[in-house]
Amino acid sequence: MKITVKFFTVLREITGKKEEKLELSNSITVNALLDHLSRKYGRQFTDYVYDTSGKPRGYLQFLVNGKSITTLQGFKTRLKEEDKVAIIPPVGGG
Numbered sequence: 001m002k003i004t005v006k007f008f009t010v011l012r013e014i015t016g017k018k019e020e021k022l023e024l025s026n027s028i029t030v031n032a033l034l035d036h037l038s039r040k041y042g043r044q045f046t047d048y049v050y051d052t053s054g055k056p057r058g059y060l061q062f063l064v065n066g067k068s069i070t071t072l073q074g075f076k077t078r079l080k081e082e083d084k085v086a087i088i089p090p091v092g093g094g
Helices: 009-015 030-049
Strands: 002-007 019-023 061-064 084-088
Touching: 002 009, 002 030, 009 030, 030 084
Parallel strands: 002 084
Antiparallel strands: 002 019, 061 084
16 A cells, blocks of 8 residues: 655654655554654654654644544544645744
């Protein structure tokens, strides 16, 4: 199964990539994808994405094909072939 993960700002610096195409052996959830990326990119990625209790940080948005996972099945959302996942940091402004 192929999926694309898009990285922005700090995660782009951590991974050194704007996006990454992953080839996975089977369907996974958004949560399992984050675990996979944490193992691949190490402590810096993990510290940015997860809080001290091990939960994804509330200020990050996770989109699957442009839809927030909060409107889907949250971190249990199953990814399918050719899905695009974006990890969006908070947007400043004013």
